[in-house]
Amino acid sequence: MKRSRIALAPLAVCLASGCVAEDPDPASIEGATAQEAADIVAEVGCQRYAECGIISASCTPCPIGEPDCEPQCTVAQRDYPEGECLEDLREDLETGFGCQELTSEAVATVDECLAQAPAQACPSVQDVEAWVEGGRQGRDPREPLAACDLLYDDIIFRCGQGE
Numbered sequence: 001m002k003r004s005r006i007a008l009a010p011l012a013v014c015l016a017s018g019c020v021a022e023d024p025d026p027a028s029i030e031g032a033t034a035q036e037a038a039d040i041v042a043e044v045g046c047q048r049y050a051e052c053g054i055i056s057a058s059c060t061p062c063p064i065g066e067p068d069c070e071p072q073c074t075v076a077q078r079d080y081p082e083g084e085c086l087e088d089l090r091e092d093l094e095t096g097f098g099c100q101e102l103t104s105e106a107v108a109t110v111d112e113c114l115a116q117a118p119a120q121a122c123p124s125v126q127d128v129e130a131w132v133e134g135g136r137q138g139r140d141p142r143e144p145l146a147a148c149d150l151l152y153d154d155i156i157f158r159c160g161q162g163e
Contacts, residue, residue, distance in 0.1 A: 026111070026114055026115035026118070027040045027041075027043075027115075028040070029107055029114070030107055034095075035094050035098075037097040037110075038090050038091075038093035038094035038096075039090065041089075041093055041110065041151065041155075042085070042086050042089045042093055043086070044117065045085070045089065045151075046085035046089065048117065048118075049082065049085045050080065050085070051122070052122040052123070053077045053078055053079050054077065054080050055076070055123055055125055055128050055142055056076055057073060057075045057128055057132050058073065058074055059071040059072065059074075059132065060072045060073075073132045073133070075128045076125075093156070096155040096157075097155060099159030100159065106150060109150045110151065110155075112147040113144075113145060113147040113150065116147060117145065120145065124141070127141040128140075
């Protein structure tokens with residue numbers, strides 16, 4: 001599903017960027033069914049989307065052969081209501097968790113993401129603008145924690161869904 005790929009990347013970003021207070025008892029998918037794991041990840045991620053929104057950056061590239069051209073970039077933040085997020089993600093997460101059993105290492109990585117994410121600060125529009133204006137050098141402030149990369153790379157796309 002094309003919409004899932006678009007929606008899940010920000011999920012990992014928002015999970016990594018920390019939009020809510022740290023939960024004293026972090027969520028865990030250990031021992032969860034595919035549906036339960038999808039519900040846990042979607043709930044944590046979508047609560048954070050509701051608090052942080054989604055920051056996008058888009059740039060119009062310079063024409064080939066114009067070395068003095070500066071790409072024109074726009075950074076925008078939009079709301080992503082929790083209900084819309086849950087609708088977008090839950091089914092694809094359930095398919096991803098259910099198509100094959102996760103290794104114990106993958107479960108631990110997802111749990112690490114769920115545990116670390118609440119302590120992270122939301123990315124700011126200003127930080128993303130500075131990153132874009134700096135030629136996109138260094139770490140994108142919207143990038144997820146390394147542990148959260150698994151949600152996008154291995155859960156949604158490991159079974160051939162998404163585009």
